[in-house]
Amino acid sequence: MKSRTQPAGFPCHVASSAFAEVLPETRHALAGMCREKRYGPGRIVSHEGESTDFIGCIRSGILRMQKTLADGRQHIVGLLFAGDIFGRIFDGPGEFSIEAATEVVVCAFDRARFETLMQSAPDLERAVLLNLLNELDRARDWMLVLSNQKIADRLAGFFLLLASRHAGNGLILGNGPEGLEIRIPISRADLAHLLGTRPESVSRAFHFLEDEGDIRILDPARIVLRDLGALAMRAGEDGIGEISRLGEMVEAARQGPPDGS
Amino acid sequence: MKSRTQPAGFPCHVASSAFAEVLPETRHALAGMCREKRYGPGRIVSHEGESTDFIGCIRSGILRMQKTLADGRQHIVGLLFAGDIFGRIFDGPGEFSIEAATEVVVCAFDRARFETLMQSAPDLERAVLLNLLNELDRARDWMLVLSNQKIADRLAGFFLLLASRHAGNGLILGNGPEGLEIRIPISRADLAHLLGTRPESVSRAFHFLEDEGDIRILDPARIVLRDLGALAMRAGEDGIGEISRLGEMVEAARQGPPDGS
């Protein structure tokens, strides 16, 4: 993949998706002010309510964005993958805590310096704006997934979002004759928080979908999507958009897998 | 209210919240390119999938942003109130249809001209960016409300969001000794779509909350919030933020209501 051929002078992954469009000079300025941070699973990157002093860009790993409810339960409002930007621009109300779901490496930009750079570099401001638009879309997609009343249907929607939106994040393990094999990057408990339910119901939903023939569970973290159409039907997605792309992806992978089967 | 004292030369409400911070000259340019549009209840402002050729700013009324699912059901992902901006900037994937929920007046800006102006006016770009941040927060607030499994709890969260976020939209009718009287601006059916349930369940939730003493139903569209703390507890909001502001509001209104009462 061409994204690996970055100059050694770039300590951070500033060529990643979110900053793909910014000018080389802006990218250089970003690289100059970047510090690398690492977090182990479960570590807290940013506390709820506290305003972070840096803007982050994920290099690898997964962060969960969550809110602690009054009764102590936690609800996950979104996952952040490699390339995603997080941290409040303009000290916006950062009402969510951010925790590492896996081993995570992030680029941290000092917020004040980032904002200063943004004012002088319209291309960066544009990139941030586009990133926001993208996040807004993802949030609304989530809302649609959550609008399903049956847990199994929400889970189906989760699978499709995972496969279609996060294809480039190492979650697609390949695809055999049975279908697309993907990796579930978070625990059942986190998945339950994400889908607004309990781990037991998540487990039942997994096995329900397996009994229906829509998926196959290889192990708790690896499953095969056997019938994308059926999953899309359940998820209520109008499908035309998401699924066609997935179909193409499967076809492409079948014709000539880059890694050789 | 002071917002009415706008120069007659401004055909549109460009002094509204979203554009509050832009420079007078930018505002003037906006006013120059604005066309007023009106929509009756149920009228479609923007079809799903079609890219609108204008950016809109709501002057009065309420729009609902919704998506039609594969099985024909419609789910509302958000409401737009006076001052909100809608329409895709940069032809982003506008995957939702926008319909008028009430009689609506909007300012329409030609999208090409708006984007051109945005490039030359950083203050406008900043305003758009802030508007996006705000929308993202609202979307995530919604996700938290929807994360409640009991419909009554979701409804409680809806009340709190309505009261705290949209105080300036004429939805707060006043407050008597019993509590805060608010107006529900949409039908039970729309509310059901918004909360991810059915009208019957919404109705039951209303009367459940009334039986519990948390609210009082004056008529289907007007209710009194009698116990904000209990509602916050149900909604699972950590409350400190939202509720304290509401409490102050109630206090202020009690000490010296502007309209005398």
Place this chain on the structure above:
DNA sequence: CGGTATTTTGAGTATCGTCAAGGCCAGTGG
């Protein structure tokens, strides 16, 4: 090999969706 965390299964209860019917209100036409 043993200990721990995660996942899965089971039984009972609460809640919601569905279908159907009744009540309330506004607008219409006699």
Place this chain on the structure above:
DNA sequence: CCACTGGCCTTGACGATACTCAAAATACCG
């Protein structure tokens, strides 16, 4: 002025689904 009609809200009964609590099975790790 009053009956009629249609839309919206409400109520009731029943089946489906998910939550709770509990325990067993599996995977993970040293």
